[in-house]
Amino acid sequence: MAETLRRGAGPERRPPLILNASGCLDALTAPAVARSLDAFVTKTVTPLPRGGNPPVRIAETDVGLLNSIGLANLGIDAFLERQLPRLGELGVPLWVSVGGFAADGYAASCARLEGRPEVEALELNLSCPNVDGAAGTAAEIVLACRRVTAKPLYAKLSAATWDLGETARAVEAAGADGLSLVNTLRGLALDERTLQPRLGTALGGLSGPALRPVALAAVYACARVTTLPIVGMGGVARGRDALALLAAGASRVALGTVLFGDPQAPARIRAELAEEAALLGFRTPAEAVGAAHGREDGRSATLDQRLRSFPQNTCKLGTNEAVDRRS
Amino acid sequence: MLRRAALSVLGVEPVGPYTLLRLRRGAIRPGVPGQLFMLEAPGRLLPRPMSLCLAPPGELGFLIDPIGPGTRALACLEPGDELGVLGPLGHGFRLDVERPLLVGGGIGIAPLPYLSERLGHPPALVGFRSEWHAEAAALVPRAEVVVEPTLVTERLPEEPWDVLACGPEPMLRALRRLAPSAQLAWEAPMACGYGACYSCAVELDGEWQRLCVEGPVLSGGLR
Numbered sequence: 001m002a003e004t005l006r007r008g009a010g011p012e013r014r015p016p017l018i019l020n021a022s023g024c025l026d027a028l029t030a031p032a033v034a035r036s037l038d039a040f041v042t043k044t045v046t047p048l049p050r051g052g053n054p055p056v057r058i059a060e061t062d063v064g065l066l067n068s069i070g071l072a073n074l075g076i077d078a079f080l081e082r083q084l085p086r087l088g089e090l091g092v093p094l095w096v097s098v099g100g101f102a103a104d105g106y107a108a109s110c111a112r113l114e115g116r117p118e119v120e121a122l123e124l125n126l127s128c129p130n131v132d133g134a135a136g137t138a139a140e141i142v143l144a145c146r147r148v149t150a151k152p153l154y155a156k157l158s159a160a161t162w163d164l165g166e167t168a169r170a171v172e173a174a175g176a177d178g179l180s181l182v183n184t185l186r187g188l189a190l191d192e193r194t195l196q197p198r199l200g201t202a203l204g205g206l207s208g209p210a211l212r213p214v215a216l217a218a219v220y221a222c223a224r225v226t227t228l229p230i231v232g233m234g235g236v237a238r239g240r241d242a243l244a245l246l247a248a249g250a251s252r253v254a255l256g257t258v259l260f261g262d263p264q265a266p267a268r269i270r271a272e273l274a275e276e277a278a279l280l281g282f283r284t285p286a287e288a289v290g291a292a293h294g295r296e297d298g299r300s301a302t303l304d305q306r307l308r309s310f311p312q313n314t315c316k317l318g319t320n321e322a323v324d325r326r327s
Numbered sequence: 328m329l330r331r332a333a334l335s336v337l338g339v340e341p342v343g344p345y346t347l348l349r350l351r352r353g354a355i356r357p358g359v360p361g362q363l364f365m366l367e368a369p370g371r372l373l374p375r376p377m378s379l380c381l382a383p384p385g386e387l388g389f390l391i392d393p394i395g396p397g398t399r400a401l402a403c404l405e406p407g408d409e410l411g412v413l414g415p416l417g418h419g420f421r422l423d424v425e426r427p428l429l430v431g432g433g434i435g436i437a438p439l440p441y442l443s444e445r446l447g448h449p450p451a452l453v454g455f456r457s458e459w460h461a462e463a464a465a466l467v468p469r470a471e472v473v474v475e476p477t478l479v480t481e482r483l484p485e486e487p488w489d490v491l492a493c494g495p496e497p498m499l500r501a502l503r504r505l506a507p508s509a510q511l512a513w514e515a516p517m518a519c520g521y522g523a524c525y526s527c528a529v530e531l532d533g534e535w536q537r538l539c540v541e542g543p544v545l546s547g548g549l550r
Contacts, residue, residue, distance in 0.1 A: 029522030029540055032328060043525075051535050058516045058526035060373045060397070065518065069525045072535065208372050260519035261367065261374050263329050263413065 017273075017285065018242070018266050021207075021233045021256035022097035022123055022156065022180075023069065028083065031090055033259065036266040040092045041254065042083075044099035044125045047109060049075035059189040059198040064208035064235070065257050066187050068201040071099055071128055076109045080116070088118030097156070099125040103144040111148040122151050124176075127158035127183035128205070139170035146175030154231065156180035159218040168222040178229040180254070181218040182211065208257040211235040216248045220292060223249025237265075239272025243280075247291040281309040329521055330355060331413040336404045337386060343462030345434065346391045346402035347380065350412065357382040358415025359422070360442035361493070361512050361544040364389070365520035367411035368397035374413065375401060376517045376527075376539070378438035378493070380466065387412075390463065392434040416520050417539050420510050421546070422446060424489035429453075430479055430502065430509075431467065432494025433460060438512060440466045442491060454479040454494070480505060512544045 020034075022041040027034035034040040052072025059066040074083065087094055096119050100106040106124060113119050124145060126138045142155055155171040157164065159182040168179055184205025189198045197203075215234025222230060232250025235257065236242050242253040253273075258265045277285040281301025288299075296302045301309065338349040348366075355364070357379055365374035366389065375397045381388030393402040404410065420442055429451035431439045436453050443451060451470040454477070455461040464472045473482055479494075480501045490509035492502050499511045515527040515538050522540040529536055536542055 025523045026525070029537075030329065033521075033523070051530065052525060052528060055529060056516050057528065058518050058524070060371060060518075062396075065372055067518070067524070067526060072525050072528065257372065257518075260524055261365075261372065262331070262411070263519070263521060263523075264331060 017252055018270055019095070019231060019252055019254040020259060020266075021254040022095075022125060023071075023128075024256040024259055027090055027092075028086055030263065033263045033266070034090055035092050036264070037092060037255075038252075039095055039120065040087070040090065041095040041123060042079075042087065042097050043073055044071050044097040044128065045073050045076050045079045045109060046071055046099045046101075047076055047105045049073065049078065054200040056198060056200050057204075059204065061187075061189050061206075061210075064187070064206045064210035065260075066189050066199060066204035066206055067184070068199045068204035070201070071125075076112060080112060084116060084118055093120045094118055095121045095123050095154070097123045097125050098145070099128060100141075103141045106141050107144040107148050110145040110151075110153075114149045114151060119151060121154060121177075122149060123154040123156050123180055125156050125183070127156055127160075137170070138167055139174040142171045142174035142176045152177040154178040154180050156183055157218075158183045158185070159214045160185055164218055165221050165225040168226045168228070172226045172228050176228060178231065179222055179226070180231040180233065181222060181250070182215045182234050185211065185214065207235070209235045209237065212241060212244075216244055219245055219250045220248040223290065223293065236269065239269050239274070239276045242269055242273045243276045243285065243288055244292075246285055246288045249290050249293065251286070251289050279310065280306045329413060329416075331411055333409045334387070334412050336406050336408045336410070338406055339402065339404055342390065342466065343459050344392070345460075345463050346393055347466075348389045348391055348401060348404060349381075350387045350389070350410075352385050352387050355387060355412050356415060357387060357441070359419030360445050361419030361438050361491075361510075362415035363417050363517075363520060363539065363543055364412055364414030365416065365517075366401060369400045369404065369408075369410065371397045371400060373397065373518050374411070374520065376514075376520055376543075378512065378543070379415070379441050380437045380439075382441050382444070390434065390437040390466070413520060417543050418541065420491050420512070420544050424491070424510075426486075426488050428484070428488035428490050429467070429470075430483070430490055430492035430494070430498075432479060432498040435492075435494030435498070435512070435514075436463055436467055438493050439470075440468075443468050446491075452479050452482055454498075508546065510544050510546050513538050513542050 053068045053070030155176045187206035211234035219232045230250040231252040232245030233254035237258045332354040334350040334353045340347045363376045377389045380390040393399045427449040431453040448468045454473045490506040493512035517527040518524040527538040
């Protein structure tokens with residue numbers, strides 16, 4: 001299983017398990033939070049600077065969070081010159097999220113990042129719901145980037161496609177080294193009094209708890225049709241959410257919305273994940289990767305053993321409330 | 328360094344339509360007036376940004392306007408409840424001013440009581456939409472109170488005061504015109520409070536400012 005975790009990311013002493021979702025953290029403003037991750041993923045860098053979308057940029061709903069940040073960033077020139085050297089000093093493996101509006105824009109940024117030793121991996125943001133979509137398909141963009149970089153290349157996909165498995169296979173064939181699943185889904189919230197859109201751009205990207213089953217389905221579906229390592233994300237707030245994504249086939253888990261309310265979430269979720277995995281008889285969380293697909297070979301805890309080891313007589317233990325109290 | 332701790336509720340008191348939430352101070356420092364704190368809102372996804380209203384020994388007091396699900400959840404807390412508090416965050420008011428005049432509008436008076444204490448109780452000018460809302464003026468020492476339709480900007484003295492203000496955005500924009508060097512505490516919907524999400528960014532004079540990092544207090548619009 002350790003082999004699975006290492007694939008595509010070069011040799012590592014400890015498999016990086018917990019990352020942040022791109023766009024959810026500014027490591028230069030909150031370095032301690034970034035250092036508490038196994039790898040830090042930057043906000044998406046675009047070829048040109050972007051101020052971002054007009055306020056209001058955020059709206060909490062009962063089931064999740066809508067954002068309309070709009071890929072605010074300094075652009076690749078200022079990123080390389082002013083931000084990357086400082087990010088490199090953080091001492092945490094660095095993934096750069098690359099965005100663009102056409103395949104050649106993505107590729108140009110990847111080419112400029114190729115020679116930078118601070119950068120461990122590149123993630124192509126192929127699915128931001130808050131900007132106009134890039135021209136060209138995900139696979140065309142991956143192919144263009146593959147030609148100019150030897151760094152591990154992750155494709156960040158949205159679950160809002162007709163056949164996500166097809167897209168996953170296509171980006172794999174185009175040379176992607178991994179998948180990041182999932183980006184936010186487009187959503188709308190209206191003010192309860194005026195019935196006007198709460199976000200400045202009306203529509204925004206939905207994240208948080210509402211994404212959990214969507215992310216699980218995406219990871220599960222892609223794990224069945226590709227062998228690419230998967231970074232699973234979408235509403236992870238507790239160790240059991242992370243464990244579920246691993247079981248669905250992710251080898252890493254990324255945190256987003258939860259970081260806003262709890263900047264100490266990485267350490268908490270890492271501890272909860274180990275606890276939840278142990279509760280089910282797994283020696284390590286990594287051993288649970290793919291468990292939902294029914295392949296039991298090589299696991300210390302078979303399905304039967306997991307059933308037996310789950311504490312039946314403590315009805316509270318394992319519920320959300322019990323985990324919340326422990327944290 | 329971010330500091331987050333679970334603080335216990337000491338009291339929940341009505342102040343006109345507002346609610347004064349009194350917390351045991353615990354490991355959280357009161358910081359500089361105008362800095363913000365992210366208060367865990369029970370049952371909600373995001374914490375809510377609040378400036379500190381009162382800082383008596385061992386306590387932190389927050390004035391809450393219960394207008395939405397998060398602020399209502401905060402106002403419904405009971406003594407003995409615990410909630411996570413992150414802060415203090417961002418930049419508060421500079422206190423090296425010669426002739427301070429505190430100006431507040433509505434729930435924007437929240438940081439003024441603590442600010443008044445730290446500045447030795449300078450004069451204040453506060454405005455509200457109704458007499459009921461104006462009951463909160465009792466929290467601000469030496470406050471001249473106006474109620475709509477009268478606006479605080481109509482009562483701003485001509486002499487060169489150092490204006491320190493918090494209130495609705497139209498009031499702050501009007502104050503910028505009348506007192507260009509005023510220190511103004513701005514507000515925007517905010518998810519994280521520590522510079523991660525970029526949701527509280529506002530464009531002032533062509534520059535994007537994250538209110539939780541560069542603000543919430545900006546001098547003359549720009550720090």
